[in-house]
Amino acid sequence: MTVTVNFSGYEGPVTCGPEETLLRAGLRAGLALPYECASGGCGSCRAQLVDGEVKTLWPDAAGLSERDRRRGNRILMCQSVPTADCTVKAPILDGPTVSREAVPERVTSRLLGRVELTPDTALFTLDFRSPIDFLPGQFMLLESPDGVRRAYSMAHPADGAGSTTVEFIIRAKPGGAASSWLFDKVQVGDEILVEGPYGRAYAQPGSERPxxxxxxxxxxxxxxxxxxxxxxxxxxxxxxxxxxxxxxxxxxxxxxxxxxxxxxxxxxxxxxxxxxxxxxxxxxxxxxxxxxxxxxxxxxxxxxxxxxxxxxxxxxxxxxxxxxxxxxxxxxxxxxxxxxxxxxx
Ligand SMILES: Cc1cc2nc3c(=O)[nH]c(=O)nc-3n(C[C@H](O)[C@H](O)[C@H](O)COP(=O)(O)OP(=O)(O)OC[C@H]3O[C@@H](n4cnc5c(N)ncnc54)[C@H](O)[C@@H]3O)c2cc1C
Ligand code: FES
Known part of the structure; x- marks a missing residue:
């Protein structure tokens, strides 16, 4: 279902596709929304749901405090998928230029290789079949078939020559949901759903500072x-x-x-x-x-x-x-x- 979202303080309504978070819809529309982890943990994408309805991907997300929850209308844009037209009051980011950031997409990749680096860490190579654009330092959300979404950072700059592969360095957390999936279940050749790129901690162009x-x-x-x-x-x-x-x-x-x-x-x-x-x-x-x-x-x-x-x-x-x-x-x-x-x- 496609719904319409008004971000108060920003111009014009934004269309939000099925299973699309408010954060991704806003970034896709070019809004300078604040965020950091895109995975529910930091709280920097906190906003107010003025009207409408959202589904929450991670109801217990650490990014919302008990106080936020008591208020009833506080949401995390990275964890909220609208289920009806809504109005959201979100902070407007001041400062950084977001225009150079590629719009986060949801694409299917394939696991090309998994090379063990240490007993609990491996280099994962995903193939996206077409060149993928990101800034050095950004990350993607890797999503399991049962909906576990976790952030992993690209281990190299994007290849200007049009390479379709991307590498990640991933450590297995004992008992972790994504770790069990990535290290024990996914086989080379399997498809992996990926959303991104995300992240603002990327190499800043043009700086002369050490x-x-x-x-x-x-x-x-x-x-x-x-x-x-x-x-x-x-x-x-x-x-x-x-x-x-x-x-x-x-x-x-x-x-x-x-x-x-x-x-x-x-x-x-x-x-x-x-x-x-x-x-x-x-x-x-x-x-x-x-x-x-x-x-x-x-x-x-x-x-x-x-x-x-x-x-x-x-x-x-x-x-x-x-x-x-x-x-x-x-x-x-x-x-x-x-x-x-x-x-x-
Ligand atoms: C910006 C960023 C970049 C990262 N880059 C890397 C990297 O390059 N390499 C690497 O090894 N790790 C990276 N991580 C950590 C990674 O995302 C995972 O947290 C880690 O792999 C453990 O995940 P797990 O599912 O195995 O463990 P779990 O313990 O199952 O989950 C880890 C954490 O995810 C959160 N969580 C729990 N439930 C949910 C839920 N339903 N939805 C969303 N989150 C939930 C909790 O905070 C939990 O402690 C990065 C994290 C962030 C925020
Ligand atoms: S960006 Fe960190 S909680 Fe949404």
Whole structure:
């Protein structure tokens, strides 16, 4: 069923197709709607349902507080599919240019390959059959046949040469709904429904500022894409790449890190395992620095003032939140030059 949605404060009604969320319908119509995770966890797409009806994809979504629920008319645009014409009062985004972002589509892809990187992490390659457009650092929602939708970030920039394949670095969460599906059920050759691209923490074109790129765990995926883009766009630019992992064996895709090093990035790795000291695996000679401890502590050790830097950050939500606090409060990072994705898992 197609319905009409009025976003108050924005011009003109928007048509919303069957099974289409308010967020996707609004973005498709070119509205600068606020959002971050597109998967119900962060609350940044919160809006007010003034009239009409919506179906909620995730009724217990963490992005709505108890207070929001008590109010009765608060919704998450990324989790709400209209079932009748409606009016929505949504904040209007101020600042970032959204016109360069590709419109999120729902397309069927096929699993082309799944290569194990560590016992719980794999590189998934999906084939979309036609070239797919996205910005370096963006993510897609992968959807299982029974409706489990989760966000995964592309691990490289889009291929301007028209490649139809996209790679993701995915860690299996024990007992996780999407993890069980992606690691135990999906076979090479199977179809996978994908919605995207989404995300605003992408490589910012045209900036001359030095950049610090920080990845925790599978946050490596978008940070690989962003770092490559920054260096290819401006070969002389100073880019410091910090990779954090729990164990030395979790530092993966050494060939890609070596390539970024060749392109000009200074690459540092941080391993939390205290037994790691002095036991650097083969192939690590390519790194400019390797240390024991939390990646954010190493960034803080290396920099006393980051006020003139662009900072890109991706990884587990707790790590990203702690890093944001430390970088803004203690290292003078400028909030409008911080681009981050919290992997709410
Ligand atoms: C922007 C972004 C990018 C990400 N990129 C990556 C990546 O590149 N690689 C990677 O390994 N992981 C990534 N993640 C994490 C990933 O999306 C999953 O959370 C993770 O794989 C665990 O999912 P699961 O279903 O296996 O676990 P589950 O525990 O089943 O679900 C994980 C989380 O999803 C939420 N959730 C629960 N029920 C629902 C529901 N019905 N609908 C929607 N959400 C629900 C809850 O917060 C839950 O804790 C990213 C997350 C975000 C937000
Ligand atoms: S809850 Fe909708 S964008 Fe995060």
């Amino acid at each position: 950049a610090v790129c920080i990845a925790g765990g599978t946050g490596l995926a978008p940070i690989l894409a962003i770092t490559e883009e920054l260096l290819v766009e401006n070969r002389g630019r100073r880019v410091d790449l910090y990779i954090g992992a729990r164990m030395a064996g979790d530092i993966v895709l050494l060939d890609r890190l070596a390539r970024l090093n060749e392109l000009g990035a200074r690459v540092a790795v941080s391993v939390e395992d205290p037994d790691f000291a002095g036991t650097e695996p083969a192939g690590w000679a390519v790194f400019d620095d390797s240390r024991v401890g939390r990646v954010i502590d190493h960034v803080a050790d290396d920099w006393t003032d980051l006020s003139d830097h662009d900072i890109y950050l991706a990884g587990p939500a707790g790590m990203v939140d702690a890093a944001l606090r430390a970088l803004v409060r203690e290292r003078g990072a400028s909030a409008d030059r911080l681009f981050f994705d919290r992997f709410i898992a």
